[in-house]
Amino acid sequence: MPVAPRLSPRTIGIGAAVITVLVWTAFIVIARASAARSLTPFDIAVARMCGASLVLMPWGAWLVRQARREAGGGPVVSSMFGLSPLSLRVTAIGGAFGGLGYALLAYSGFFYAPAAHASVLLPGSLPLWTTLLAAVVLRDRITPLRATGLALIVVGDLLVGGSSLLHAFEGGEIWKGDLLFMSAAFCWACYSILARREGLDAVRATIAITVFATLTFVPVYALLVTAGWATSHLGTAPMGEIAFQMLFQGLGSVVISGITFTRMIQYFGPVRSTMITALVPGLSAFAAVILLGEPLHWSLLAGLLLVTGGILFGVQRARPNAPAAAAPLVRATGKADA
Template identity: 75%
Template sequence: MPAVPRFSSRTLGIGAAIVTVLVWTAFIVIARASAGRSLTPFDIAFARICGASLVLVPWGAWLVARARRSDPAQGSLFGLSPVPLRATVVAGVFGGLCYALLAYSGFFYAPATHASVLMPGSLPLWTAVLAALVLRDRLTPGRIFGLALIVLGDLLVGGASLLHAFEGGQIWKGDLLFMSAAFCWACYSVTVRCHGLEAVRATIAITVFAFLAYVPAYALLAGLGAVTSRLASAPLGEIGFQMLFQGIGSVVISGITFTRMIQYFGPVRSTMITALVPGLSALGAVFFLGEPLHWNLIAGLLFVTAGILFGVQRMRTGGVAPVAVARG
C-alpha cells in the first residue's frame, strides 16, 4: 500500500485559510446568482439545512453517544446535539435559522456587491456592541475608530439605497436584510462565547436544531400551500447543487477549515486573512455577475476593510479579540 502523504501544520493552515476565503467569497456570489433561478430563499435555506444535516446530524449523534458512555446527561435534542439544550436553541435560532433566511432573502433584492460590504462590515460592528453589552468587553479607542470606519462604509452603501427608497427601489430592503443577517450571526457568536462552545460542536448543534425545527415545519407549510415553494418544479441538479455548496460547502467544509485556520494562525491573523472576503466577493460579483461597481461601493468597501484591519491591529496589544468576520 502506498504511504498516505502527511502535510505539515503550516501547509494545512495555509490550505485551510485559502479554502475558507474561497468558500465565503463564493457564498456571496453564488447566493446572488441563485436568486435569479428556480428556488425561493426559503427553498435555498431548506437545501442548505438538509445538505449540512447529511454530515452533521450523524456526526452529532456519534459525539453524544460517545460522551454518554461516561455521562448519560450529555447532549440534547434526542441525542443529536452535543451541546446543552438551552445553548442549542439560542444558537440555533440565530445561527441556524435566522441568519440563513435573512441572508438568502436579501439576495433577492440587493446585488452581491452590497452584500460584500454590508454583511462583513456589519458583523464586527454588531459583535462589538453585543460583546460590550452582554460580555462587558471593553471598547478601546482603537476599536471604536475601526468601528467608526465600518459604520461610514456601511452608510455609503446602505444609505445610498435608502435615499432611493421613496423612488420605488427595492435594493434598500436587501441591504436591511443583509445587516439583520449580520446581527443574527453576531448574536450567535456572542452565544458561543457566553457558553464556551467549541466551533465544530456549535456548528453541529445549530444544524441539528435547524433540521428538527425548520425542515418538518417548512415541508408541512409548503405541502398545505401556506408558503410558496418551488422545490417540486425546480431541476434536481439545482437542488443538489444547493445542498452540496450551501450545506456541505458553506456549513461543513468552511466550518472545519475556519477552525483549522484559527488553530494555526490565531484569531487576530485569521481576521486579517478573512478581511479579504469583501474585496474578493465584490470583484467576483463584477466579473461573474456583471454588476456595476459604483464609487460609493468602492469607498464603502475600502472603509469597511480598513475598519476591520485597523481594529485587529489595535487589538494585538490588548489581548485576544473575538473573530467577527463574514460567514457563509
C-alpha cells in the same frame, strides 16, 4: 512512523480566517445568482440544512454515543434526540440565531436587493453588531484603536455599496432586502457572541445549530407546503440545481465555514473575527462585477482600501489575546485543542 507536526493555534486561526472569507465571498455571489433561478429562498434554506445534515447529523450522533461510552453510564450533555452534542439551551439559542435566523433572512434578502447591498450589509454591519453585543454581554471594552478600525470599516463599506444604497428608499422593494441583510448580520453576531461566551467547540457548535435548524424548520415547511400555505419549487426545479445548493450551501457554507468561523472566533475573539470578515464586501463586490455584470465604481476601490486599513487597526493586537482565547476550549471539550 514519523509524527506529523501539530499546527499552532495561530496557524489554525489564520487558516480558518482565510477559508471563512473565501466561502463567505462565494456565498454572496452564488446566493444572488440563485435568486434568478428556480428555487425560492426557503427552498434554498432547506437545501442548505439538508445538505449539511447529511454530514453533521451522523457526526453528532457518533459524538454523543462516544461520550456515553466514555462516561460509563454517567450523565452526558446532549439534546435533540441524541443528535446534538450540546445542551438543549445552547443548541436552541445557537440554532435559532446561527442556523435558522441567519439562513432564512439572508436568502430572502437576495430576492429583493442586489449583491452590492449584501456586500455592504451582511459582513459590513457584522462588526458593529458584534462590538455592541460584546460590550453588553461580554463586558468587552471598545478601545480607541478598535473604534478607529470600526470607523474605517464602516466608511469603507459605505463606499463599496453607497451608490446603490442611496437609491434604496426611492421606490420598489430594495429596502426590504437591506433590512433582511442587516437582521441576518445581527443573528450571526448573536451566534458569534454565544460561541465565545460558552467556549463552544467548533465542530460541536456547527452540528448543534444545524440539527436544531433542520429538525425545527424542515418539518414545519413541509407541512406548510403540503397545506398550500407556502410555495415551494423543490418538486419542479432541476435536480442539478438542488444538488448544487445542497453541496455548496450545506457542505461549504455550513460545515466548512461554520467550523472555520468558530475556530477563528476562538483565536481572534468575536470582534476581531468580524473585522477580518470585513474583507468580504470588497471581494464580493469585485466578484459581482466580474461574474454578475454589476457596475464598477471608483468608490469600490476606495472602500476596499479603507476596509483593509480598518482590519489592520482591529487585529494587530490579536497575538497577545491568543492564550486567553484557548481557555474556553478546555471547558467545552475537557482538553485543550491545538
